[in-house]
Amino acid sequence: MKILAFDTSTQQCSVALLCGNEIKDISLDAPNQHAELLLPLIHRLLHEAGLSLTQLNAIGFSRGPGSFTGLRIAASLAQGLACAHDIPVAAISTLQMMAQATHLTQHAERIAVAMDARMQQIYWGTFAGTGIMLPTCPEQVLSPNEVILAGKDWTAVGTAWQVYSDSLLFLQPQLAHIDTKSLPQARNLIPLAQYQIEQKLTVSAENALPIYLRDKVC
Amino acid sequence: MRVLGIETSCDETAVAVYDSQHGLMSHQLYTQLPVHQQYGGVVPELASRDHIRKILPLTRQALKQAHSAWSDIDGIAYTAGPGLAGALLVGAVFARALGFSLNRPTLGVHHLEGHLLAPFLESTPPVPPFVALLVSGGHTQLFYVSAIGHYRLLGESLDDAAGEAFDKVAKMLGLGYPGGAALAALAEQGKPGFFTFPRPLIHRPDLNFSFSGLKTAVLQAWKKSGQTDQDKANIAYAFQEAVIDTLLIKTEKALMQMHSTRLVVAGGVGANTLLRTRLSACLEKMQGQVFYPRLEFCTDNAAMIAYAGWHYLKEGKQDADLAIRVKARWELQNG
Ligand SMILES: Nc1ncnc2c1ncn2[C@@H]1O[C@H](COP(=O)(O)OP(=O)(O)OP(=O)(O)O)[C@@H](O)[C@H]1O
Ligand SMILES: [Mg+2]
Numbered sequence: 001m002k003i004l005a006f007d008t009s010t011q012q013c014s015v016a017l018l019c020g021n022e023i024k025d026i027s028l029d030a031p032n033q034h035a036e037l038l039l040p041l042i043h044r045l046l047h048e049a050g051l052s053l054t055q056l057n058a059i060g061f062s063r064g065p066g067s068f069t070g071l072r073i074a075a076s077l078a079q080g081l082a083c084a085h086d087i088p089v090a091a092i093s094t095l096q097m098m099a100q101a102t103h104l105t106q107h108a109e110r111i112a113v114a115m116d117a118r119m120q121q122i123y124w125g126t127f128a129g130t131g132i133m134l135p136t137c138p139e140q141v142l143s144p145n146e147v148i149l150a151g152k153d154w155t156a157v158g159t160a161w162q163v164y165s166d167s168l169l170f171l172q173p174q175l176a177h178i179d180t181k182s183l184p185q186a187r188n189l190i191p192l193a194q195y196q197i198e199q200k201l202t203v204s205a206e207n208a209l210p211i212y213l214r215d216k217v218c
Numbered sequence: 219m220r221v222l223g224i225e226t227s228c229d230e231t232a233v234a235v236y237d238s239q240h241g242l243m244s245h246q247l248y249t250q251l252p253v254h255q256q257y258g259g260v261v262p263e264l265a266s267r268d269h270i271r272k273i274l275p276l277t278r279q280a281l282k283q284a285h286s287a288w289s290d291i292d293g294i295a296y297t298a299g300p301g302l303a304g305a306l307l308v309g310a311v312f313a314r315a316l317g318f319s320l321n322r323p324t325l326g327v328h329h330l331e332g333h334l335l336a337p338f339l340e341s342t343p344p345v346p347p348f349v350a351l352l353v354s355g356g357h358t359q360l361f362y363v364s365a366i367g368h369y370r371l372l373g374e375s376l377d378d379a380a381g382e383a384f385d386k387v388a389k390m391l392g393l394g395y396p397g398g399a400a401l402a403a404l405a406e407q408g409k410p411g412f413f414t415f416p417r418p419l420i421h422r423p424d425l426n427f428s429f430s431g432l433k434t435a436v437l438q439a440w441k442k443s444g445q446t447d448q449d450k451a452n453i454a455y456a457f458q459e460a461v462i463d464t465l466l467i468k469t470e471k472a473l474m475q476m477h478s479t480r481l482v483v484a485g486g487v488g489a490n491t492l493l494r495t496r497l498s499a500c501l502e503k504m505q506g507q508v509f510y511p512r513l514e515f516c517t518d519n520a521a522m523i524a525y526a527g528w529h530y531l532k533e534g535k536q537d538a539d540l541a542i543r544v545k546a547r548w549e550l551q552n553g
Binding site: 036043068082205 | 257261263264266267270271273274275277278288289303304307308309310311312313314315316317318319320539540541542543544
């Protein structure tokens with residue numbers, strides 16, 4: 001299986017390539033430099049693996065939530081790379097990718113992801129599963145005090161748990177563990193893209209579109 | 219050589235195909251006007267959101283209209299600036315990724331150079347050197363064009379652009395947004411002799427413009443008037459006269475200074491009938507020639523971007539590296 005994946009939903013610019021069983025990736029802290037860095041990094045990974053774009057089984061990108069401009073950079077890149085060769089596209093939730101990462105490193109099976117959405121709001125999603133983390137509720141943008149979480153032993157992931165720690169304090173009894181540091185990484189897109197390929201959930205290039213969650217912008 | 223052109227600098231998504239042998243083979247345009255109209259101006263975030271939904275469907279349509287496959291495209295040109303950064307990025311990233319996937323050269327084009335070269339898409343294209351008047355929603359500039367790619371700025375608006383003045387006055391008179399064309403249409407119902415507005419800077423020897431004072435004068439005249447429909451039309455008439463007169467006087471001055479009898483007009487206000495009539499008469503008197511784009515290529519489009527890009531791509535010019543860059547602000551001036 002050969003999959004190219006990239007994430008530009010945060011300050012970080014992250015690219016990964018699955019070739020056989022091996023994932024090669026590069027992540028750089030690069031505020032406002034995503035557009036400058038993406039193609040050179042992709043070129044490097046493909047070149048080092050001796051792969052051409054047409055050999056890919058899929059292109060994965062994080063479709064949001066996250067920085068609006070970053071999401072569009074990833075989506076238009078996915079569209080442009082995929083359209084001429086009809087390469088299937090896996091549009092993957094940023095929140096799900098973070099849950100997947102935590103699942104792989106900490107073996108957590110119930111994960112609540114909260115990313116800072118600014119304007120006193122968070123992007124919120126909960127995931128559960130073994131192997132592949134799947135959503136247990138629709139993703140939302142909401143105020144921290146509007147969060148509803150059922151059950152216990154959740155692993156909390158994402159920057160918002162720190163930024164809004166006071167407002168989210170009421171959830172403390174339901175949490176087993178908190179990780180506020182982790183950022184989305186392109187390598188965590190790969191298993192989710194593989195899952196989408198298996199489940200026939202990939203889309204064509206025109207449907208490589210961002211999901212902003214916040215739709216009221218003016 | 220067959221070039222795909224992509225334009226996303228503001229509130230139109232456009233894609234076109236230009237070919238060395240066949241000329242313009244297709245052009246597609248989606249205007250977001252209805253999205254922004256309710257806000258009385260372009261909302262950048264909404265513009266970007268619309269671009270990304272439309273860019274690929276429009277590209278497919280443009281290729282289909284040109285009876286072309288992806289592999290028939292020899293190069294890709296896209297607007298790299300000036301414009302709204304987020305909107306530019308959608309077109310630029312898409313174009314560069316497509317070029318990468320097809321292994322074809324790409325080139326970022328200056329939006330205003332696109333406007334200036336739009337008359338080259340017509341059956342009798344201009345031959346440099348010439349003077350160019352660029353009158354759009356964001357710019358009012360006079361250039362001396364010694365050759366394609368060589369633009370010397372002779373003068374420009376020190377404040378509002380002519381199109382902007384049209385739009386602001388139209389808004390004041392309740393004609394909606396963008397009301398330039400509606401204002402021009404209303405002016406046809408207006409009568410001379412009721413209002414006069416200043417022709418700013420016309421007695422100065424330089425080739426600069428200033429249109430921001432005009433809207434204040436119009437507002438005062440409107441407030442003092444009886445505010446009937448006829449008053450409105452008379453004001454529109456006098457306003458249009460003042461703007462077109464100013465453009466005409468400065469353009470004539472530029473032609474004299476440069477000893478040129480060839481004029482190119484480009485940009486949205488270039489669609490204005492009175493401007494065209496007056497400039498044509500002026501150039502006829504000088505036994506010169508004036509060149510306009512067809513009406514639909516006065517405003518933003520991708521045909522002009524495909525053409526401008528083609529001009530350089532066919533000479534082997536292309537983006538230097540794989541880094542994608544857009545420039546929200548970018549002067550067009552290089553000798
Ligand atoms: N018939 C007309 N008379 C006067 N103004 C007009 C007419 N038709 C269009 N306009 C004006 O032209 C402008 C739009 O032109 P254009 O699309 O070239 O500008 P823009 O792309 O917004 O600006 P720029 O290219 O400088 O960034 C608007 O201000 C509009 O009101
Ligand atoms: Mg324009």
